[in-house]
Amino acid sequence: MSAKIIAFVNAKGGVGRTTLVVRLGGYLSAAGFRVLVVDNDPRCGLTGQLRIRKLSEEDEPSVKQVDVLALYDSYPELTGKRVICKTTFQNLFLIPSTPYLVWAELHEDSSRWPTNQGLQKYLEQVRHGLDFILIDCPSWIGSLTNAALLAADAALIPTQACDIGNIGLIETLERVEQMKTNFNPGLQLTGIVITMRNRRSATQAKYEAHLRSILGIDVFPESVPSLLGFAQSPTIENEGRMNFKPTGCRSLGPSMETFSNELLTRIESQFRVTRGKLIILDTVSPQQCDEEFVFDVGC
Numbered sequence: 495m496s497a498k499i500i501a502f503v504n505a506k507g508g509v510g511r512t513t514l515v516v517r518l519g520g521y522l523s524a525a526g527f528r529v530l531v532v533d534n535d536p537r538c539g540l541t542g543q544l545r546i547r548k549l550s551e552e553d554e555p556s557v558k559q560v561d562v563l564a565l566y567d568s569y570p571e572l573t574g575k576r577v578i579c580k581t582t583f584q585n586l587f588l589i590p591s592t593p594y595l596v597w598a599e600l601h602e603d604s605s606r607w608p609t610n611q612g613l614q615k616y617l618e619q620v621r622h623g624l625d626f627i628l629i630d631c632p633s634w635i636g637s638l639t640n641a642a643l644l645a646a647d648a649a650l651i652p653t654q655a656c657d658i659g660n661i662g663l664i665e666t667l668e669r670v671e672q673m674k675t676n677f678n679p680g681l682q683l684t685g686i687v688i689t690m691r692n693r694r695s696a697t698q699a700k701y702e703a704h705l706r707s708i709l710g711i712d713v714f715p716e717s718v719p720s721l722l723g724f725a726q727s728p729t730i731e732n733e734g735r736m737n738f739k740p741t742g743c744r745s746l747g748p749s750m751e752t753f754s755n756e757l758l759t760r761i762e763s764q765f766r767v768t769r770g771k772l773i774i775l776d777t778v779s780p781q782q783c784d785e786e787f788v789f790d791v792g793c
């Protein structure tokens with residue numbers, strides 16, 4: 495069994511993509527899955543939320559910028575590269591970002607064949623030691639997004655229930671289909687999840703209904719609510735697990751459980767999560783094997 499690689503992608507920013515990756519990664523890792531999250535955005539939002547400081551050339555023996563950049567080379571030399579960091583959360587690992595990732599955008603024509611195949615090749619090397627790999631893509635369609643879609647088994651599109659929140663939706667759907675048709679035939683659209691949903695907003699309710707009428711079953715049946723604490727930096731509970739009870743807010747657990755189980759169903763996983771605990775539908779178990787990690791952790 496090897497990890498399912500899921501790219502979180504939308505051509506528009508501000509749709510809760512990075513926050514969703516952090517919370518889903520934390521929720522699945524707390525349940526017992528081994529999860530790697532990949533910060534594929536030069537703005538380093540995911541890296542910052544997981545409390546990994548920005549990389550520098552002096553970060554020895556930690557992950558170096560030059561090694562992270564090697565993931566986006568046309569013909570990467572990845573032997574001996576250490577690009578995976580431990581986080582403060584149990585079972586949750588990170589490939590951090592660097593602002594210099596913008597270099598990958600400047601050196602490739604994103605409308606042509608995606609030459610940045612390093613990420614695909616590296617994730618193929620390490621996926622057998624993991625259960626899930628979640629890629630947080632930038633808020634535009636370019637070379638970095640292409641690299642993620644080339645590496646991914648599935649694409650998940652977070653969006654909002656409003657006109658502004660859906661500006662990039664059609665462009666994103668078209669790019670996923672283009673990558674599947676021309677470059678990555680194994681890529682599947684896992685679905686579209688409505689995020690930052692205000693249950694009291696009649697306008698959002700109407701727009702959500704309209705979105706579902708157009709896109710049908712591609713839209714997840716439940717939306718992710720808007721909570722003040724949802725985007726706060728995560729905190730640590732016992733045994734390094736992520737806290738889903740932000741101060742002043744009701745628990746995020748039920749929403750994350752519903753979202754996680756819908757995702758697990760759509761990718762045909764044998765697992766479900768109930769009250770933070772793994773439920774196994776088959777005899778297969780997650781990657782809680784005796785073997786050591788197949789990748790070298792750099793920090």
